Amino acid sequence: MSFHPDTASLQQTPKPARATLKPETTRKQRVVIIGAGFGGLAVARELGGTDLEVTVIDRRNHNLFQPLLYQVATAALSPADISEPIRRTLGRYANIKVMLAEVVGIDKLENRVLLDHGAPVSFDRLIIASGSEYNYFGHDDWRAAAPGLKTIHEARLIRHRLLLAFERAELSTDPEEKKALLTSVIIGGGPTGVEMAGAIAELGRFMITRDFRMLAPEHFRVILLEAGPRILAAFPEKLTAYATRELEKMGVEVMTGRMVEEVSREAVVAGGETIRTGNVIWGAGVKASPAASWLGVEGKAGGRVPVGPDLRVEGSPAIFAIGDTALGIGEDGKPLPALAQVAKQQGQYLGRAVRAELLDGTKPQPFHFHNRGNTAVIGRHAAIFDFGTWQMKGRIAWLLWALIHVYLLVNFEKRLLVTVQWIWRYLTRQRGARLIDENASAFVPSTTQRSET
Known part of the structure; x- marks a missing residue:
């Protein structure tokens, strides 16, 4: 049998290898968080x-422990003691990206967050935790004269005006002018207003007796204005009565039932009475961030976004809202309060829920708020706690307030710094942050400017 060489060569030629198809890479799920508060x-x-791609967007580069912001405003702490760069806080997580930008809208159809600059940010899940701001109830022109306490800038502005008013009063030869400069008016009798009134009273009386030679205690006034029948309306009446007594012992004039009619840098008109002042502070109410307008929904109760039991925005399964931005309903059928503990618990719950939903396909259980108590500090050795079923006041409440607030600070470094400064201040009554910016002359009008206006 003959053998054809061409046929043999064809039979021995190996078949070409089949091309290997690479599996398609699976995109990581993207979670966007607006706001880096609690x-x-x-x-x-x-x-x-x-294994999630997380982006945190905030218009500020730092997180801020707002419950102690009043101590920055009254020179007890420095801004760095209660704040930290967001990148430092989250830098240890390789899957988290931080963006310094302002949110201007949300595209619900394309699942994108729109920014004031830069490209839109796409998401698979969006968490809105953009907080709140002070509500001037249609009088936004009062904001410049009466700053609130939501940012470091506002706290420093209040501190500058407060300290510079003492310096101006020291130079004045007119007793009425001294009294006007040394009158501080706090508008709003909630926890912020009460804390500010007590802290200013302590600071002012210490400085007058120790550091200023031309000022006397009778020149100094601290006035707390509240439109309602009592201060600290969210607390039981017996705690409100205790707080009022303690403030009055410190020299604070508590004026309830006084609706504010006009506010300027030099005076406040309330209940038909004109009060000349060198420092006005606003603490009369808050409203949610513009999240409702971003989403195109109707805000409720101060602009808060209604959410379901799992904190999803109604009608938007990929979007959640928490903290002061959200209107969640508690087990008692009442709206959850705009408190730091609510925001933190919601954040912890939602982080676990989103992680389980995206990575494991698990449906989250409803959120349950565990009330740790509501508190307000009045002054040295005086604070109140409301735990719902029982209350606490006095020195023990004050110590508990201090322990809780130190514990809630962002890291050990801040806890140590604040603890050391509080101990030093307790022993000496000194306040180490009594610094006035060299350009702060614009914050309080001089005597000449005041008379010209």
Whole structure:
């Protein structure tokens, strides 16, 4: 049998290898968090180190422990003691990206967050934790004369005006002018207003007796204005009565039932009475961030966004809202309060829920708020706590307030710094942050400017 060489060569030629198809890469699920306050940071920490792509957007580069902001305003602490760069807080998580930008809208159809600059940010899940701001009830022109306490800038502005008013009063030869400069008016009798009134009273009386030679205690006034029948309306009446007595012992004039009619840099008109003042502070109410307008929904109760039991925005399954931005309903059927503990608990819950939903396909259980108590500090050795079923006041409440607030600070470094400064201030009554910016002359009109206007 003959053998054809061409046929043999064809039979021995190996078949070409089949091309190997690479599996398609699966895109990571994207979670975007708007706001790095109590709630936003709690969510981010729960999602840190997971197989999710997380982006945190905030218009400020730092997180801020707002409950102690009044101590920055009254020279007890420095801004750095209660704040930290967001990148430092979250830097240890390789899957978290931080963006310094202002949110201007949300595209619900394309699942994108719109920014004031830069490209839109796409998301698979969006958490809105953008907080709140002070509500001037249609009188936004009062904001310049009466700053609130939501930002470091506002706290420093109040501190500058307060300290510079003492310096101006020291130079004045007119007793009425001294009294006007040394009159501080706090508008709003909630926890912020009460804390500010007590802190200013302590600071002012200490400085007059120790550091200023031309000022006398009778020149100094602290007035707390409240439109309602009593201060601290969210607390039981017996705690309100205790707080009122303690403030009055410190020299604070508590004026209730006084509706504010006009506010300027030099005077406040309330209940038909004109009060000349060198420093006005606003603490009369808050409203939610513009999240409702971003989403195109109707805000409720101060602009808060209605959410379901799992904190989803109604009608938007990929979007959640927490903290002061959200209107969640508690087990008692009442809206959850706009408190730091609510935002933090919601953030921790939502971080775990989103992680389980996106990575494991698990449906989240409803959120349950555990009330840790509502508190307000009045002054040295005086604070109140309301735990719902029982209350606490006095020195023990004051110590508990201090322990809780130190514990809630962002890290050990801040806890140590604040603890040392509080101990030093307790022993000496000194306040180490009594600094006036060299350009702060614009914050309080001089005597000449005051007379010209």
